[in-house]
Amino acid sequence: MPNVFLTDDIVLSANCPAGKDQEIYWDHPVGADGRIRNNSVSGLGLRVTKLGRKAFVHAYQLNGQRYRKVVGSTVLHNVASARMEVVSRKRQLEGGADPEADRVNPRRKHFLTVHDVIGQYWESHISGLSNVSQGAFVRLVAGRLRQAPSNVSRRGHNKKKAYSDFGKMFGDRAFAAIKPSDIEQFQRQFASSPCNHNSALSRVSSLFNWAIRMQLVDMRNPCTPIRMQKVMRHRRDYSTEQIRKIATYIFYPVMEVPPETDHLDGFAKRDMALVRARVLTANDQMQELCNYMGILFLTMARPSDLNNAEFGHFDLEKLVWHKHNTKGIKLSRSIYEYSFRSVPIHPKVAAMVRAQRARWPESKLLFPSHTDQTQPRDNFRKGLDRFKALEGVPAHFQLYDLKRIAISLMLTGQGVSHDALSHYVDHKGNLATTAIYDLGLVDPLRPVTERLGVLLGLGVTVDDSHDVIDAVAA
Numbered sequence: 001m002p003n004v005f006l007t008d009d010i011v012l013s014a015n016c017p018a019g020k021d022q023e024i025y026w027d028h029p030v031g032a033d034g035r036i037r038n039n040s041v042s043g044l045g046l047r048v049t050k051l052g053r054k055a056f057v058h059a060y061q062l063n064g065q066r067y068r069k070v071v072g073s074t075v076l077h078n079v080a081s082a083r084m085e086v087v088s089r090k091r092q093l094e095g096g097a098d099p100e101a102d103r104v105n106p107r108r109k110h111f112l113t114v115h116d117v118i119g120q121y122w123e124s125h126i127s128g129l130s131n132v133s134q135g136a137f138v139r140l141v142a143g144r145l146r147q148a149p150s151n152v153s154r155r156g157h158n159k160k161k162a163y164s165d166f167g168k169m170f171g172d173r174a175f176a177a178i179k180p181s182d183i184e185q186f187q188r189q190f191a192s193s194p195c196n197h198n199s200a201l202s203r204v205s206s207l208f209n210w211a212i213r214m215q216l217v218d219m220r221n222p223c224t225p226i227r228m229q230k231v232m233r234h235r236r237d238y239s240t241e242q243i244r245k246i247a248t249y250i251f252y253p254v255m256e257v258p259p260e261t262d263h264l265d266g267f268a269k270r271d272m273a274l275v276r277a278r279v280l281t282a283n284d285q286m287q288e289l290c291n292y293m294g295i296l297f298l299t300m301a302r303p304s305d306l307n308n309a310e311f312g313h314f315d316l317e318k319l320v321w322h323k324h325n326t327k328g329i330k331l332s333r334s335i336y337e338y339s340f341r342s343v344p345i346h347p348k349v350a351a352m353v354r355a356q357r358a359r360w361p362e363s364k365l366l367f368p369s370h371t372d373q374t375q376p377r378d379n380f381r382k383g384l385d386r387f388k389a390l391e392g393v394p395a396h397f398q399l400y401d402l403k404r405i406a407i408s409l410m411l412t413g414q415g416v417s418h419d420a421l422s423h424y425v426d427h428k429g430n431l432a433t434t435a436i437y438d439l440g441l442v443d444p445l446r447p448v449t450e451r452l453g454v455l456l457g458l459g460v461t462v463d464d465s466h467d468v469i470d471a472v473a474a
Helices: 008-013 079-094 114-124 131-140 166-170 180-190 193-212 238-252 266-299 303-307 327-331 347-359 381-388 401-410 418-424 432-435 444-457 460-471
Strands: 022-027 046-049 054-062 065-073 318-322 340-344
Touching: 046 065, 046 079, 054 079, 065 079, 114 166, 114 193, 114 432, 166 180, 166 193, 166 238, 180 193, 238 266, 238 401, 266 303, 266 347, 266 401, 327 340, 418 432
Parallel strands: none
Antiparallel strands: 022 046, 046 054, 054 065, 318 340
């Protein structure tokens, strides 16, 4: 590598010798004419490649390691400016700083985009959630992560979604550059749907909270100034009489009497036999559904808890159910958890479990699928339709309402502490969560108005009413 005092003329005339990939001309006090110059800078070099590309380089040592970094192209720098740049870098080295620390490399990525953070958030957190949670996140935040359907069809091909997901709107923007005004623009799409507004806002807010906790960005959550919208929910009212009828139908199932076929023959007997088989099948479905609903009602369990319940989870002698993989365990933020949570069960529940054992002697699951006993039962649609058709059962009845009804009844002062109730329903003493399930039953409030009527003289004789009113006034 030649040593020569660099000048602009040498930069123009320098070339790479044949057979080499590059040649570096190092700045040296002795010029090409043999004269000695006094403004050369050690470590400065001119690199010339075999393709004719030229650039100034700086060779230095830092922490015992040798480095050679490009200062700039000869198109942007002349020799004088290159020397000044190298002198500045040497001063940083003398101060113990790395001259490359604050340098911007245009070929590298300099900021996290929204798409980058969404991808990391998916791998770190969302991928471990349920399919429903993943689907909602994909629908509202990360449409590009939507998986291709197993069966490709044109169903919904011409249906346009009424809103754009967050990643589609701001995917290429710097994540740290997102402002509350951008969140407001995104949320404006859901002005007519408070549910979608709140769902989208909570998921985008969780995305930013996660990025801040992981120190990917140093910023405030831009979702904080945006408020949730109030959602007006439809009440699912149940009267005491309706609850009594539902309980009666569950624990004393209504069965259809199968027709007799012994007195028939020919085609009439065949047709009646088909009707009889249909009735027996419907009765069997109703019996299993009532066992399912009875356990839900008496244990105040979630349907998802019972779907995956196994016979081995029940201790029928001690009347205990060891609930595995419950929603409470999955959502718990404790640093440790037991593999199951145990709750006492009613003797009627034990009887229903024994009935299911007799029905499915080869299955591990309490309510297995009829087609594959290794899989849980997917639905009770037909049996539930027949149950809702019974007299006194509201059309809005759902399986999850059994948990709500049971909790609502126990919250009306049945001699059981609310804390014990909260622990029993897998809320770990969180009374605020337990109160969410309260249906606000009207009938338990009747003693309030009845007592008020007594005080106002409406529940006593006319002669005594004046005395009651005077006593209240006093």
